[in-house]
Amino acid sequence: MKDDVIGDYLRELLKKLQDNSEGEVAAYIPELAAADPEPFAVAFCTNEGQVYAEGLREGDAEREFTIQSLSKPFAYALALKEEGLEEVARFVGVEPSGEAFNELSLDKATKRPMNPMINAGAITVNQLINGEESSVEDRVNKILEFFSDLAGRQLRIDSDTCDSELETSDRNMSLAYMLRSYGMIQDSAEDAIVSYVKQCSIMVTVSDLAMMAATLANGGVQPRTHKQVCSRRVAIQVQAVMASAGMYNAAGRWMASVGLPAKSGVSGGIIGTLPGRLGIAAFSPKLDEAGNSVRAKRVFEYLDRDMGLHLMAPEKQGRVAVRSISTVEDDQTSGGSQGKRTVIRLQGDIDFNACEKIWRTIQEHDFESENVTVDLEKVDEVNSVGKRMIGEFRDRLVRNGMKIEIVDPDEVLS
The missing domain is CATH 3.30.750.24 (STAS domain)
Structure with a gap:
């Protein structure tokens, strides 16, 4: 007997939200500005590795797009895995900044970026991976290998988007120069930004993102391959920072309304984790003023309403049913x-x-x-x-x- 109750529910949800045309695609990166604004998809991955992915149109669920800022929690996990929490904390804090993702902000006392989810923190985290002496190529290969382990398949970098983003990376370059001036990064500003932009140009689908999020939710164990990709402690730390800072200056509103650790990206994706249970991803390219996908955000709001996902809700958890x-x-x-x-x-x-x-x-x-x-x-x-x-x-x-x-x-x- 084959029937798809969950797939039908997800398709029904996408159809409810299909007429929402609010927001604009990210305009500051030419490749993203030219992207089709209409794709709309959602995916679940359970802690047993079962993936349910649906798109509004044929091909939406299989469409690849660049990971962009959705890479930040996963790169943070890799830096924590390699260097440990204490060493990473010397360079990047964990406090919500309350500011936009690309603000030129550092902690006034320590000169550290406020957290790893804003660009300043993410650039610093990127430079911790594979050691200070690493070449750009070796560092990027280490990141790509780790992300592929999380997704359970070999991922790739989109060179067109990478080149397009590097052409318009003046603000990130200024962040790198600022970080270098305070000793937060040791590499040249140019190499630091090339490494970071390549990280952001890794291609994923909503199913990949749901699987990657589920690995964090599953204590660092990849649900399908059963590989311990990162430690349970690292997975907890990453999700805690996602909960407080993953949605930038909309993080407080998100936690109050949806109540899940989450992260957004300017290509239109949002991921969320329900610890011990689910990884969730949604994708739609049009963004609100905070840089978060309008329709993907609405998907999470509906899911919380229908399924009681909020971490503060007193829901009991079903196991061996x-x-x-x-x-x-x-x-x-x-x-x-x-x-x-x-x-x-x-x-x-x-x-x-x-x-x-x-x-x-x-x-x-x-x-x-x-x-x-x-x-x-x-x-x-x-x-x-x-x-x-x-x-x-x-x-x-x-x-x-x-x-x-x-x-x-x-x-x-x-």
Whole structure:
């Protein structure tokens, strides 16, 4: 049995938001200014490596775009992995700046960039990777290898966007000169910016970003390859800084409304992590005044409304939701397969992650009978999205010719 409840939900969400035409594409980089403004896509990656990706138009979910500032948390993770938190903290702070991404701002006392999510901090972080003596080529190769490990596939750099961005990098160059004057970077300003712009020019899809975000959410373990890409402590540190500074001068509003560690990029992507559970990515090129994708931001707002994602919400988390699936003799029927009944026993707290696992288990099961009982006797609680998805499971099984009985003695679905 193959059906896609989650894909249908994501497509429905994209269609709800398709008429939103607010914002403008990033104009200060020629390649981005010439980009198609219409692509719209979203992807989930669970902590088990299951990816759900959908686009509004055919090809949107597979479209590659440059990672831009979405690279910042991952480069920060690599610097922490190589140098350790104490050494990185000598050069980059963790306090939200409350300023735009490209402000010429440093801590007045220490002369460090305020955090690794603004450009000054990201340029400094880039220069810590592979050591101060590293060539640009070796440093970029190390970053590309690490990002590829996070995504679970080999990524590449787009030379056209890189060249275009280097032609208009005067502001970043001024940041590099300022950082060099205070001893925050040792390389030449020119080499520092070439290295940083190449980092920003790595090509990704929404599925790649969801997988990369899920690796952070999964304590540094890549959900599909199971490789420990970075330590659990590093993953926690990166997500903590994303929560306070990932959305620049809109970070406070984001944390209050959506409530997830997140990061945006001027190519139109936004990533979010639900620690221990999900990596989420959305992509649409038109940006608001803070440099965040308008439609991608709305996707996250809808997801929080539908699924209760906010970290401050008192939602219980579903883990092993399917207690058992068994085939029993059915006293209500007689003869052949009609004399059998499939019993699906659920347990614990049912949320999105639990429902995703339930539906995947149902799809993979070889049913011997059209008679199915879903037993909720051991279920403690079902949140709003869990109720919606269980109802959708029931409806789809009925459309596939099943006869469904739901046993709910404690009325957890009511």
